[in-house]
Amino acid sequence: MAERIYDAQFSGNAADNYERYFVPAIGGPLAADLVDAAALKTGERVLDVACGTGVVARLAAERVGETGRIAGSDINRSMLEVARSLPAAGVSIEWHEADAESLPHADESFDAVLCQMGLQFVENKLAALREMRRVLAAGGRAVINVPGPAPAPMAAFADALGRHVGARAAAFIHLVFSLHDPGELRELLAAAGFRDTDVRRETKSLRVPPPEEFMWQYIYSTPMAGALAELDPQRRAALERDVCAKWQDHCDDGALMLSVGMTTAIARK
Template sequence: MSATDKVFAGSVPKLYDEYLVPLIFSVYADDLAKRIAAQSPSDLLEIAAGTGAVTRAVAALLPSDVRYVATDLNEPMLAVARQRQGGDPRMTWRQADALTLPFENTAFDVVCCQFGAMFFPDRSKGYAEAKRVLKPDGAYLFNVWDRIADNVFADDATATLGKVFPDNPPLFMARTPHGYHDKAVIKADLERAGFRDISIETKTATSRAPSAEYVAIAYCQGTPLRGEIEARDASKLEVATDAVAEAIRKRHGEGPVEAKIQALVITARP
């Protein structure tokens, strides 16, 4: 993982929430929220909450007496989530590292994490922390992106940026968001952390956007791809964004566009 892969700062959190969340995250947030609500948790911890896509979806399904703690490593992302959620009395917001959670043992019925495990420097350690704070009969629910070839817009953007920067292609999407999809590896990492009851489900959905430009802004300016592009040539951010938009327009047409997205949804119990 590159040092820039976990940098969600500047204008990235706002653009991430405005563009990327509706494009690829909302459908999986709704799915994860239903799975979490089905567990009827009294105490819920969310790890890597980002700008709160899952937080908002889950909060809408939970009763008024639940205790919901949402955390993220990046305070700028959490600030957007906090603002979007408003003054929900059930919510506690904490800046926290998934590998060293600041909570007591067996404190939560459910721990959840949407598209965060790919960013853990030591995934088994992160999973062990989730297990530590879970009650003995609790559940850890999370999802990760499947391979980039099954996530068409991300693949389009990566291929196009490789042409814009042929000597040093920006590979953030392939390396990190779509770099942790081997089911056997995920299962082994969870078992190493002490989980025994593990299910992994492949879930396919459709990513939709009002235009090719929307998709290009989402990926090139609403993710750490922006930092990769600017590190190569800060003057080429708009050039790179326009190139991705043109590539998507050629492949998917003018006007509204849609393409396949695919993720793995994992439920793990001690």
């Protein structure tokens, strides 16, 4: 009998899957914390950098109301297409396709710049932080979160991806969790000219779907989707067996539990 492979049910592109699976399990709960930390007020102008499908921007729109302004920017057109397709409360959101290293906004045009789980992917982090500071009004704040170090289940996942798929797939997971040292973030913010910087690391406990669901949901929500789609069925089955066996110790009543360190920085212009 052919071995069941859970990923058979996945369709659509990574951005659709990101919104369908990653946002409810991970992006949404973290966005609520980030937006709370930003303490947005009615009427404020907010930019969400590396906005993805826009979970932070939409929450921010609710907080600033109809007199505020919300913009989201991301380098990935497919993510922005999903963002544009979703309804938002409060104020209508402007979406911009842009590299965080070169923002298409005027100097001093926002009261707050938010960036959730995006800075670690940007090649020139200092350039991106300088851009965030440039578009902030005097006294405005940047509120940035980054995940890491890799929780044990994700470290095991990276290891298995390296063995079953290849170094590039493993490198993606390492990149996700690559920027988490509060000292490094503080130094980058200072070098970009920010002041009054507060950097905190907290552990967030996330209850995500059962291992065999979550593993494929994660893969098909990320740039790894293409490499995994090309993998032959035996290798996909071996990856699923290997990863899910390691994840059993981290389950509670069937659901995988992820304890993720989240480093959040609030810094002023």
